[in-house]
Amino acid sequence: MWYNPVMNGNPSVKAADEELVALAKNGDTKAFEELVDRYKQKAYHIAFDFARDREEAKDLSQDAFLKAYMNIKKFDGRSGFYTWFYRILVNVCLDYRRRKQRAPVESYEEKLESGARLNQDPNAVPLPEQLVTAGQVSRKIGAALEALPPKQRTAFILRNHEGLSIREIAQMMQTAEGTVKVHLHRAVAALRQSLAEFA
Template sequence: MSLLQHQEAVLIEKAKTGDVESFELLIASYQKRAFNIAYRMLGNLEDANDITQEALVKVYRSIHNFKGNSSFSTWLYSIVNNVCIDFIRKNKKAKLLYIDKQQDGESYQREIPDEINTPECLFEKNEIKRMVHDAINQLNYEQRNIIILRDIQGFSYQEIAEMINVSVGTVKSRISRARSNLKEIISENYKVTS
């Protein structure tokens, strides 16, 4: 066990006894990523802030249930993920970002961008990000969630499996299906040919 893991284990044990200061120290390094997960899932800063806070309160209230079968971060992020899913289910009309789409019907080809950060390249990169973000928001919440966890947040298959309580094989299958649907959405909405 590394020194950091030992320090985290000590903070977890103190937090389990109700030590608020230890809990705050424990979650300090995880709050930004927890917010990013919520923001990517919900697409709204205000909702993401609220959901992140709600998830952290749940973590605090249920930390005594943390058994250490997975890493603390995986356990915490799974709670954030579940709170987001509950929010989406309760608010089926959750707002998505970038609803305005260009529907001029023209197809075009994109050149491979030069790595120089000229204004044109930066604009192109931002347009691609917007296009992909818009397409992700069109996926159902299960597929959006799996894409965010794997391709945006960079969690391993094993971590995702622990977070959403399924097998690694199921995670791989869902990611494959979600990526396929994402490619289809991009092709249909933006007339991109593969």
């Protein structure tokens, strides 16, 4: 059965999750597969925000689901399954970012320039002038996000890309709500500074 990915704030969804989790704890792999179907799209989108690469995002989301499955018996129900799983996913993504930062790889901006992340055809017709400007802004934002400290980047992605509340972000990052607000303030300030030339 296919489920649209939704937040655990909906009581009926939370109840359904709890039932599936209980079955999964007893070895019902079909029940866990339904949980995967329910949340795989949102997991992919969050992973893509961290990786900026389709294949890497698929791998990261799959790794997170695998870790969730292996640790399902440790899920104690104090939070919804969604919150518990996304904490795992964010940690997997942060681990990926740390490994990537240690490796001598091409920067995100360089990859955008080469078209590697946009699957551009090298023989494609050049973009209109107004779209070139939009592309420059996009590259600036991407580079600025890439340069943010991991916690600021995580808070910004979860707030602005995924629409989570300050409280939900604090739960996922296992920190105080005030700390999340500081991370968001600093992230927004850095992004504004990077876009100053377009103001």
